[in-house]
Amino acid sequence: MQVTETLNEGLKRGYQITITADELDAKVNVKLAEAQPEIEMKGFRKGKVPMALLKKQFGTRLLGEVMQESVDGAMTEHLESTGDRPALQPEIKMEGENWQEGDDVVVSMSYEKLPEIEQPELKEIAIEKMVVSADEASVEEALNGLAEQAKSFKARRKGSKAKEGDQVVMDFVGKVDGEPFEGGSAEDFPLELGSGQFIPGFEEQLIGVKVNEEEPVSVTVTFPEEYQAEHLAGKEAVFDCTIKEIKAPAAAELDDELAKQFGSESLDALKEQIKERLEAEYAGAARAVMKRALLDKLDELVSFDLPPTLVEAEASQIAHQLWHEENPDVQDHNHDPIEPSEEHNKLAVRRVKLGLLLAELGQKNEIQVSDAEMTQAILNQARQYPGKEREFFEFVQQNQQVQQQLRAPLFEDKVVDYVFELATITEVPVDKDKLKEAVEALDEE
Numbered sequence: 315m316q317v318t319e320t321l322n323e324g325l326k327r328g329y330q331i332t333i334t335a336d337e338l339d340a341k342v343n344v345k346l347a348e349a350q351p352e353i354e355m356k357g358f359r360k361g362k363v364p365m366a367l368l369k370k371q372f373g374t375r376l377l378g379e380v381m382q383e384s385v386d387g388a389m390t391e392h393l394e395s396t397g398d399r400p401a402l403q404p405e406i407k408m409e410g411e412n413w414q415e416g417d418d419v420v421v422s423m424s425y426e427k428l429p430e431i432e433q434p435e436l437k438e439i440a441i442e443k444m445v446v447s448a449d450e451a452s453v454e455e456a457l458n459g460l461a462e463q464a465k466s467f468k469a470r471r472k473g474s475k476a477k478e479g480d481q482v483v484m485d486f487v488g489k490v491d492g493e494p495f496e497g498g499s500a501e502d503f504p505l506e507l508g509s510g511q512f513i514p515g516f517e518e519q520l521i522g523v524k525v526n527e528e529e530p531v532s533v534t535v536t537f538p539e540e541y542q543a544e545h546l547a548g549k550e551a552v553f554d555c556t557i558k559e560i561k562a563p564a565a566a567e568l569d570d571e572l573a574k575q576f577g578s579e580s581l582d583a584l585k586e587q588i589k590e591r592l593e594a595e596y597a598g599a600a601r602a603v604m605k606r607a608l609l610d611k612l613d614e615l616v617s618f619d620l621p622p623t624l625v626e627a628e629a630s631q632i633a634h635q636l637w638h639e640e641n642p643d644v645q646d647h648n649h650d651p652i653e654p655s656e657e658h659n660k661l662a663v664r665r666v667k668l669g670l671l672l673a674e675l676g677q678k679n680e681i682q683v684s685d686a687e688m689t690q691a692i693l694n695q696a697r698q699y700p701g702k703e704r705e706f707f708e709f710v711q712q713n714q715q716v717q718q719q720l721r722a723p724l725f726e727d728k729v730v731d732y733v734f735e736l737a738t739i740t741e742v743p744v745d746k747d748k749l750k751e752a753v754e755a756l757d758e759e
Contacts, residue, residue: 315388321424325621327398328424330409333384335418341380342373377415385421392423400425401621426621431674434615439737441607444600444744444752448592452746456588461568464575467504467561475522476560478508482520483559486533490551497543498551502558513537516553523557530554596749603752605730608737609668620666629654629662676729683724691720 315337321328346368351361353368389404404425413419467481476482482505488498507517515535523531533553541547566572570580578584633654638644654662675681692710696703710716 315384317388317392320422325401325426325429325619326424327427328422329392331385331388331392331421331423333381333388333419333421335416338377338380338384338419341384342369342376345376345380346372374415381419384419389423398425398427401428401624402426426623428621428670429618431616431618431671433675433678434612436733436736437738439608439611439615439733441604441611441734441737441739442742443604443739444749445741446593446596446600446744446746446749448589448596452592453585453588456592457568457585458565460576460584460588461566461572464566464572465563466566468564470560470562473524474560475524476507476520476557477562478521479506479563481506481559481561481563482523482557483561485556485558486553488551488553490546490549495546495551498553506563513541520555520557523555523560525557525560527556527558530556596746599749599753602756603749604734604739606756608730608733612671612733613664613668616667616671618667618670620663620670624666625659625662628666629659632661632665633658672726672729675733676725679729679732681725681728681732683721683728687724688717688721691724695720 315334316332318330318332319328320330343365346365349372350363350365350368353363354360355363355367355371358364385406389406392398393400402425404423407422409420409422410417470480484503484505485501486499486503487494489495490498505511505517505520507520509517511517513535516533519533519535520531531554533555534550535553536550537543537546537548539548566575568581573579573581573584576584578587630652633652636658637649637652641649692707693703695710696706699706710720
C-alpha cells in the first residue's frame with residue numbers, strides 16, 4: 315500500500331492511496347484459508363475443498379470486502395500516523411473508470427482537518443457576576459400573583475353591569491349563515507371578560523351587559539383567517555348569549571390557607587419558598603449573562619484557522635433557520651435556496667470557532683457528561699410528552715443523533731462551568747431591573 319500526498323493547503327488535505335492487486339489477492343487468500351475448515355461442498359469432505367475452487371466460488375465477493383477493509387484500514391492508519399482529526403467524514407473516491415479484477419486499486423481521500431488550538435490562560439479571564447437579592451417588594455409581588463391565581467368570583471348585586479375582569483355565566487348558541495355550527499353552543503359557561511379565552515371581539519361586546527334570562531345578547535364576530543377549524547375560518551358568526559350571572563373577582567386572602575393551596579405549611583413558609591425561587595431565577599439569568607461575557611472574551615483571546623466546510627454548513631443552517639422563523643407558514647423545505655448573508659457568515663465563524671474551542675477545552679481537561687446527567691436530561695424532555703414519557707425515553711435510547719443533541723448543551727455548560735472555576739469572578743450587586751436589561755440585551759445581539 316502506498317499513500318501519496320496530493321494537497322496540503324491550510325487545513326485542506328488530499329491523498330492518493332494505492333493498494334496493489336497482489337496485496338488484495340493475498341488478503342483474499344487469507345480469508346479463504348480461515349474459512350476453508352468450515353466449508354462443505356458437494357463432492358468434497360468438510361474442510362477439504364481445494365483453494366482454487368473456493369476462490370472461483372467466493373473470490374469475487376471476498377474481493378469487494380477486502381477492498382473496503384483495505385481502504386478503511388489505510389485511512390485509519392494514515393490518521394493515526396499523522397494525528398489529523400477530520401472536521402467531517404473524509405471523502406473517498408475510487409479513481410479509474412474501467413477497473414477490472416487484477417488491477418491495482420487507486421483511491422483519492424480528501425478532508426479538512428481540525429486546527430491545532432492552544433488553550434488560553436483561563437486564570438487571566440476576569441468576569442463580573444450580577445447578584446440580585448429577592449427583596450420584600452418582589453416577594454410580595456409574586457405572592458399577590460399567586461393570590462390572583464387563587465381568586466374566586468362572587469355574585470354582583472342584582473342589576474349590576476358586567477365590567478372587564480368580571481365573570482359572566484351564560485348559555486350561548488353560535489350561528490354561521492343562520493345555522494348553528496358544531497362546538498358553537500354551551501350552557502352555564504363561565505367566561506372571564508378580558509381573559510382572551512374567546513376569539514377577538516367577543517368578550518368586549520359583553521362589557522356592560524346585565525343579567526337577563528329572557529332577552530339574549532347578540533354578539534357578532536368574525537373568525538380569524540387562520541382559525542384552526544377551516545370551515546369557520548374568516549366567516550362571520552352571531553352568538554345569542556343568555557346572561558345568567560355576573561360575578562366580581564375576589565382575590566384570595568394572603569393567609570395560611572392560601573399557602574396550603576400551594577403546598578406550604580404557612581404563609582411565612584410560602585414567602586421563603588418564593589424568595590428561594592426568585593433568587594434561583596435571578597441566578598440563572600445572571601449565569602446566562604456571565605456565559606455570554608465569557609464567550610465574548612474567549613472569542614477575543616483565541617485565533618486559529620477554521621475548516622471552511624464547517625463554517626459554510628453553519629452559515630447555511632443559520633440562514634435557513636432564520637428564514638423559517640420569518641416565514642412560519644412554510645413547514646417543509648420546498649422553497650428556493652437560501653443564500654447566507656454577510657451577517658450569517660460572521661455569526662457562523664463565531665459559533666464554529668467557539669464550538670471547536672470549547673470541545674478542545676473539554677477534551678484536554680477530561681470533561682464528560684455522565685450517564686446520570688444524560689438520563690436526567692432525557693427525563694426532563696420526556697415531561698413535554700405527557701402520557702408518552704416511556705415511548706420518548708425508548709426513542710432517544712435508540713437514536714444516537716437525538717442523544718447527541720441532548721448531550722451537546724450539557725457538555726458545553728460543563729466546560730463553561732470549568733472555566734468559571736478558574737476565571738476571576740467579581741460579584742456585583744444589582745437590582746432586578748438591571749439584570750433584566752442585561753438579559754434583554756442578550757436577545758438583541
